[in-house]
Amino acid sequence: MLDVIGLTPGEAELYRSLVQLTTARVEELVERLRRPRAEVVAQLDALRGKGLVLPTGPEPDAPLRPLAPDVPLGEALLRRQEALEAARSAVTQLTEEYRAGMRRRDAAHLVEVITGAPVLRERLRDLQNAARVEVLWFCRANPLAMAGPENVEEFDALARGVRYRAIYEREMLLEPGALEDIEQGVRAGEQARVLDRLPVRLTIVDGRIAVCPLVPDRDSGEASAAVIGRSQLLDALLALFESYWRIATPLRSTAPPAEQAGDGYRPDADEVRLLSLFVAGVPDKSIASQLGVSRRTVQRRLADLMTVAGVDTRPGLAFQAARRGWI
Numbered sequence: 334m335l336d337v338i339g340l341t342p343g344e345a346e347l348y349r350s351l352v353q354l355t356t357a358r359v360e361e362l363v364e365r366l367r368r369p370r371a372e373v374v375a376q377l378d379a380l381r382g383k384g385l386v387l388p389t390g391p392e393p394d395a396p397l398r399p400l401a402p403d404v405p406l407g408e409a410l411l412r413r414q415e416a417l418e419a420a421r422s423a424v425t426q427l428t429e430e431y432r433a434g435m436r437r438r439d440a441a442h443l444v445e446v447i448t449g450a451p452v453l454r455e456r457l458r459d460l461q462n463a464a465r466v467e468v469l470w471f472c473r474a475n476p477l478a479m480a481g482p483e484n485v486e487e488f489d490a491l492a493r494g495v496r497y498r499a500i501y502e503r504e505m506l507l508e509p510g511a512l513e514d515i516e517q518g519v520r521a522g523e524q525a526r527v528l529d530r531l532p533v534r535l536t537i538v539d540g541r542i543a544v545c546p547l548v549p550d551r552d553s554g555e556a557s558a559a560v561i562g563r564s565q566l567l568d569a570l571l572a573l574f575e576s577y578w579r580i581a582t583p584l585r586s587t588a589p590p591a592e593q594a595g596d597g598y599r600p601d602a603d604e605v606r607l608l609s610l611f612v613a614g615v616p617d618k619s620i621a622s623q624l625g626v627s628r629r630t631v632q633r634r635l636a637d638l639m640t641v642a643g644v645d646t647r648p649g650l651a652f653q654a655a656r657r658g659w660i
Contacts, residue, residue, distance in 0.1 A: 340383070343368075347376050348385055348399060356389055356396040425463050429541065429562075445560040446547070453478040453546070453558050460538045461486035469574050470499040471535035474508060477546050477556045481514035488521050497523040500574075500581050502531045506610070507619050515584060526581030527613040535570060543570050582613050583660075598641055600659045607634055608660045612651050 340348075350365055351357055359377065363370050377397065380386040385402060388395040447453055457479055461468060468490065472481075487497060497518070505511055506527065519525050536544045543561040561567050600608065603624070610620045617635075621628045639645060642653035654660050 341376075341379075343372070344376050344379055344383075347373065348380055348402075351386065351397060351399045356398045358394060358396050362397075421463075443562060443564050443566070445562075446557060447560060448555060448557045450478040450556040453544070453556050454483075456558075456560065457484075457536060457544060458486050460536070460542065460544065461490050464490050464495045464538050465493075466539045467496040467498065468539075469535070469537040469571075470497070471502075471531045471533060471574065471577070472499055472505055473502045473531050473534050474505040477534065477548065477558075481511065481518075487518060487523070491522045498578065499523060499525050500531060500577055501525060501527045501584070503527055503529050503614060506613065506615055506623075512606075512610075512623055519584065525584040526578065527584055528577060528581045529614065531577065532573070535574065537567075537571060537574060540571060541567075543567050545570065584609055584613060598657075600638075604634070604638065605660060607631065608638065608654050611635060611647075612654060612660060 347362065347366065350362060354361065354365075357365075359370065359374060362377075363373050366373065377386060385400055386397050387400055389398050390396075447456055461484075468487070491497060499518070501511075501515065506515075515523075515525055534546045541563055544558050545561065546556065546558040548555075548557060561570065607620065607624065610623060615623070617628050617631045621631045624631065635647070635650065638654075639647070639650045642650055642657070644650055644653055
């Protein structure tokens, strides 16, 4: 197992024996391991070169003692991880160069069609793991391959500094647990917005590759998707996303704003969540269901917030909530 960081099985066994003995001379190790003396000496020299063994004194035949393995082997493991990461990046780059070259020679390589929910799910995972700059999403209700809670790759990518921008279809907010999932992503750094309707399901990674399902929903047949490389078609999908992003309504975290509003009023977490749903256009009945309260309670709370904001219409409340930084 340790050979991946440059420690041979023979060296590993010799080091373990020395650890068990605490200190030992070369002859003791030869006798214990039943190996030729020259082989043991060569392996000891290798272990000394790797910072794992030192003599206990200046004498040529001084007993040898083991050193803690975490520092030298940890450094070797880190170098190995860095090399693997560099290799993965190189493979990704070579793959892109290959696909670009094939697209120049053969238009059939412009779009790859994948079939089956498991295949689609794994491709989405792989693309997010390879993302370096930004991931864009059109999220519609009833996902074909991967529900929000299953997308743990997003949080790993956000931790690496990858930006996420997602537009959610309003119907998706009405699904049980959907708001909590979106809230978790927003708290981790995702930028989320909402619209009444989205034209397609869509994922775009680093502006270089897009995944667009070819069936509208689960009832329309087996899940399949087009994987689209750099091309004018991809440019059109990027422009489509940006046009919808500009008109979508932001979804904020339900955490209260960090700074006090200028008029001294600061919404609590429940009010922020209420306002976020209200501004997103979610009906009162659905807001009540999401918050676990009655529809009358929702209407009363909105009326109270209108009073605080000094307005007498709901559009006025939406404007004031945004202007005052309540959401």
